[in-house]
Amino acid sequence: QVQLVQSGGGLVQPGGSLRLSCAGSGFSLRHYAIGWFRQAPGKERVGISCISGSDGRRSYDDSVKCRFTISRDDAKNTVYPQMNSLEAGETDVYYCAGHVKCDTKAVDICTWGQRTHVPVSS
Numbered sequence: 001q002v003q004l005v006q007s008g009g010g011l012v013q014p015g016g017s018l019r020l021s022c023a024g025s026g027f028s029l030r031h032y033a034i035g036w037f038r039q040a041p042g043k044e045r046v047g048i049s050c051i052s053g054s055d056g057r058r059s060y061d062d063s064v065k066c067r068f069t070i071s072r073d074d075a076k077n078t079v080y081p082q083m084n085s086l087e088a089g090e091t092d093v094y095y096c097a098g099h100v101k102c103d104t105k106a107v108d109i110c111t112w113g114q115r116t117h118v119p120v121s122s
Contacts, residue, residue, distance in 0.1 A: 001025070001026050002025070002026040002027050002098075002111060003024075003025040003026055004022050004023070004024060004025070004034075004096050004097070004098055004111060004112065004113040004114075005022070005023045005024075005025055005113065005114070006020060006021065006022050006023075006094075006095070006096055006113035006114055006115065006116045007020070007021045007023070007116075008020035008021050008116060009094070009116035009117060009118055010118075010119075011119050011120075011121065012086050012118065012119070012120050012121075013120070013121070013122050014086065014087060014088050014120055014121070014122055015085055015086070015087075016086055016120075017082070017083060017084045017085070017086065018083050018086065018118060019080055019081070019082045019083070020036075020080065020081050020083070020094060020096075020116055020118075021078050021079075021080055022034060022036075022078060022079045022080075022081075022096030022113050023076070023077060023078045024077045024078070024098070027098075028074075028077060029053070029072060029074075029077050029078070029079055029098070030053055030072065030074050030077075031053045032053040032098045032099065032100065033050055033051065033052050033053050033098070033099050033100060033101050033102045033104070034050065034051055034053070034070075034072065034079040034096060034097070034098055035047050035049065035050035035051075035096070035097050035099065035102060035104075035109075036048050036049045036050070036070065036081045036094060036095070036096055036097075037094070037095045037096075037097060037106055038090070038092040038093065038094045038095070038118075039092055039093050039095070040091075040092050040093075044106070045095065045106040046061070046106075047061060047106065048060065048061045048063065048064045048068065048081075049061065049064060049068055049070040049081055050070065050102035051070045051071070051072050051079060051102075052101070052102050056072065057102075058070050059102050064083070067083070067084050067085045067086075068081055068082065068083050068084065069081070069082040069084075070082075079096060081094075081096075083118075086118075086120045087120060088120050088121060088122075089120075090118070090120050091118065091119050091120045091121065092117075092118060093115050093116065093117050093118075094115070094116045094117075094118055095112050095113050095115050095116075096112070096113040097109045097111060097112050097113070098111040099111065
């Protein structure tokens with residue numbers, strides 16, 4: 001069974017850092033694009049970063065560029081978003097997703113992690 005299993009998360013103070021994890025089960029992440037999305041209450045799910053399976057190329061939304069870094073550990077079959085300088089407005093639910101290429105829209109993705117709530121608050 002193909003699954004993405006998320007872990008990490010928890011309360012972060014504004015300006016703080018957090019690393020989430022997305023582990024693949026039943027398939028190898030290095031053959032797929034793995035992206036991270038976030039969703040605020042009542043809003044659409046928005047892609048924030050992605051790492052391509054074919055060449056490991058990384059891409060970021062302008063809102064997180066220079067603060068977030070995405071990486072992949074092939075030995076652990078896990079993708080990590082390192083999120084630095086988090087802001088209170090980034091309190092959202094975060095999801096990882098597996099798809100063919102990094103510019104796939106959320107509505108077209110079928111494989112999702114189970115979600116992680118990240119509250120950013122003092």
